[in-house]
Amino acid sequence: MIIEYDGTDFAGWQRQDGAVSTVQGEIEAVLRRILQEAVSITGAGRTDKGVHAMGQAASFMTGSSMEAGRLCHSLNSLLPSSIRIMSLIDVDGDFHARYSALSRQYRYMLRQRESAIFRRFSGYDRASHDLDQLNSRASVLLGRHDFKAFSKSGSDTRTTCCTVSEAQWFREKEFLVFQISANRFLRSMVRYLVSATLRFSGEEISYALVSRQPIKGLLPADPAGLFLWEIGYASAG
Template sequence: MRYFIDLAYDGSLFHGWQIQPNAISVQENLEKALRVAFQKKINVVGAGRTDAGVHAKQLIAHFDVEAKINAPQLKFKLNTLLPKEIAINAIYQVQDETHARFDAVAREYKYYVTTQKNPFVEAYSYYVKKEIDLDLMNEAAKILLTHRDFKCFSKSKTDVYTYNCDIVFAEWIKQEDLLVFTIKADRFLRNMVRAIVGTLIEVGLHKLSIEDFENVIVSRNRSNAGKSVDAKGLFLTKVEYPKTVLI
């Protein structure tokens, strides 16, 4: 039987989602907790990889067991076993062939920028000291929806079969002293959101024009885009699946 785990975590102390040698990961912690709960090794497969320092309000992972489980009981036990930086939101059964990564139809990220020095938000946002043109950044963000190839925003050394992504939503809003960027697509490349945000900030600071921004995309050259902003301001906020995966 296959189950989805819906979890959230503060990525500050972790070297990303995926298990790797000589580094603490979210996946490693989750598999350790499952091993204690089931008294045997349980492998989990995540909907995607978040980089070191990136947070998640919702990441979905799947695991297989032979018998039906008591989901609320397992959720309570895992939350007891896991460190305070990781929380299980829900556990539910899905169709046996459902895959947490390959069956996801959309992923949503949010990035937080603060325009005021604030010790209470500094750990989870990127501080920009100068005034930012929010309207201009939103004008540039709309251009993302008209393109599919985003090699210019991808980490240079990455092994992918395509740089195409279908971005369906990209918008900045102001929440008091915070600027919040929400972006939704079928898939994302490594480092893509942070590179997009860094480039849009250059637009907002009038260092790049709208035309320059589109030329960056067309160039397919990472060196033409802006710098990648800090991981601490990035949150994976939602992973979506077809309703048919549920039992």
């Protein structure tokens, strides 16, 4: 399934203990109601509290013979309006939303004026930024690096190395947009990289990558501006 959601009122993607509302938890609860069986879904990425998605991907297994189109319609009829299943298809049994993914793409939307409407879906920075300078800093991120300095602790106990294939800033109407693609991401990594390219030099970013030591004073960007944009697969079926 491909999922679009407004993450403002959710405690992130991943199911959690307690009464907190998560995107995964909401979808699983509705699937159980429809299919009358316990269903566990796996997402391609785990977005943080307040982060949105235009193209989150998730997979699950079920013993039900319900046709995919009918199931998709039933899900959207019962899910909160802040979560929409954009498509739902049958896939081969060895397909896995997380492990079959070849790439993830995120976008960060940054506005430079106050807004009552866009505050739910963008970060805010009134400072003036030179696009060439931003892209010069972002180019440092390309390739395989250890991003430990740009992630929250506990992100991954196995490895903190990621391969970035795209990192660029561009203007889209009134927004400055940061787009980044990689084979994998660490917890809050994109939000730290947004702040780093806005506020620190390419040399400081390069040193942090090599030393694995956080840049002093670096804070993650507002989650409201971040979107999980697209998941790349060789084949979904």
